[in-house]
Amino acid sequence: MNKQALILFLISFLLSSVATFSQDLENTPNNTEVTSLFLNDEPLDIKLSYSNKILRKETNDSTYIDSEMSYLPEDGSWQTLAVKIRARGGYRRENCYFPPVKMKIKKSLSKETLFEGNKKLKLVLPCVLQKDYNDMVLKEFLAYKLYEIVSPYHYNTRLLNIDFTDEKGDKLKNYKIKGFFIEDIDNVSDRCGAKQIKRSIHPLEQDDVCSVRNDFFQYMIGNTDYSAAYRHNEKLLYLDEQIIPVPYDFDMSGLVDASYAVVSQIQGESLGIDKVTQRLYRGFKRNDEICQDVRTEFLKNRDEMLALIASMESSFEDPDEFERAEKFIKEFFYLLANDALYEKNILNVARAN
Incomplete structure (x- = not known):
C-alpha cells in the first residue's frame, strides 16, 4: 500500500469510527427502568x-x-x-x-x-x-x-x-x-429520556396532545389549582423537540374534596365557580380533531380507570368517601360521552389565550 492509499485508509477508518461512536450514543437508551x-x-x-x-x-x-x-x-x-x-x-x-x-x-x-x-x-x-x-x-x-x-x-x-x-x-x-x-x-425525566425545562412556556407552545391530555385529566378530577404556563403544580419536560407537562399535587381537586380545599385563583384570576367539586375546563382552544382524539383515548380508558378505583374500595375507612370519589369520576365519563355536554363544557369554554 503506497503512502497516499495509506492516508486515505486512515482517514476512512477514523471517519467510520466517529460515525459508529455517534451512532452508539444515539442508540443508547436514555431512559432508565422504574426503581x-x-x-x-x-x-x-x-x-x-x-x-x-x-x-x-x-x-x-x-x-x-x-x-x-x-x-x-x-x-x-x-x-x-x-x-x-x-x-x-x-x-x-x-x-x-x-x-x-x-x-x-x-x-x-x-x-x-x-x-x-x-x-x-x-x-x-x-x-x-x-x-x-x-x-x-x-x-x-x-x-x-x-x-x-x-x-x-x-x-x-x-x-x-x-x-x-x-x-x-x-x-x-x-x-x-x-x-x-x-x-x-x-427520575421521571431520566426514565422518559427527557430534559427538564425550568422556564415558563405557554401551553399553546407545548405538545398539543400531551397538553390536552393534561387539561382533560385536570377537568376529570375537578382541579383548577394548576397552570402549565406558570409551572404551578406542573413540571415541563423536553423530549423529541416537544414540551410535555407533568402534573402533580391534586389535594385541591374536587375528587379529593378536602375540607380545606378552595377554588384556586392563580395570578389573581377569578373563576366562575365557588366549590372545588364544580368542574371548570381550563384548557386552551386547539384543533377539534386533537381534542376528539384525546376524548376517544379517555373513553377507551374508562373501564380501566373505573376498575382501578374499584380495586381500592377496601382501603377506604369511610364507604361514603369511596362512593363519592367513584361517582365523581363516573360523572365525568357521562359528560364526555355525551356530544352536547362535551361541546358545552369543554369545547365551548376552552380559553383563547
Whole structure:
C-alpha cells in the first residue's frame, strides 16, 4: 500500500469510527427502568419519628434535619435507613398538622436496598386531624394512579402504611396514618429520556396532545389549582423537540374534596365557580380533531380507570368517601360521552389565550 492509499485508509477508518461512536450514543437508551420501590403496588409499611414543630420551623428549601426511616420489605425483616428531611409545600406546610416532607437519601446508603436509585422523594401525608384524613390521602394517591393510565409521562407513586411518632419534647404522640411516596422529577425525566425545562412556556407552545391530555385529566378530577404556563403544580419536560407537562399535587381537586380545599385563583384570576367539586375546563382552544382524539383515548380508558378505583374500595375507612370519589369520576365519563355536554363544557369554554 503506497503512502497516499495509506492516508486515505486512515482517514476512512477514523471517519467510520466517529460515525459508529455517534451512532452508539444515539442508540443508547436514555431512559432508565422504574426503581424497585415503585415496582410493587402493595402498600409499604414504614416507621418515622421526628418533631413536626421542628420540621416546620427549622427547615426550608436548603435546610434539612437528620432522621431515620424504618421500612418492611417483602422478606419481612425491618430495615433502617438514615435520611434527611425537610418540610415542603406552600399551603399544606403552613396549615396542615402533618406538613408534607421532602426526603433525601445518600446514594451510598441506599445501594442494594429497596430505595436504590431514589436520591430524593416526596412524602405526602394527611393534612388535618379528622376522621376521614386517611381517605383524603387515598383519593389524592388515586389521582396519580389515574394519570398513569392517561399518560406515559407521569410520576410513579407508592402507597404507605405509616407508623409516625411526633416528638413533642418529652412527650411522644403516635399516629397510624396513610401516605405515599412520589418519585423525584429527576427520575421521571431520566426514565422518559427527557430534559427538564425550568422556564415558563405557554401551553399553546407545548405538545398539543400531551397538553390536552393534561387539561382533560385536570377537568376529570375537578382541579383548577394548576397552570402549565406558570409551572404551578406542573413540571415541563423536553423530549423529541416537544414540551410535555407533568402534573402533580391534586389535594385541591374536587375528587379529593378536602375540607380545606378552595377554588384556586392563580395570578389573581377569578373563576366562575365557588366549590372545588364544580368542574371548570381550563384548557386552551386547539384543533377539534386533537381534542376528539384525546376524548376517544379517555373513553377507551374508562373501564380501566373505573376498575382501578374499584380495586381500592377496601382501603377506604369511610364507604361514603369511596362512593363519592367513584361517582365523581363516573360523572365525568357521562359528560364526555355525551356530544352536547362535551361541546358545552369543554369545547365551548376552552380559553383563547
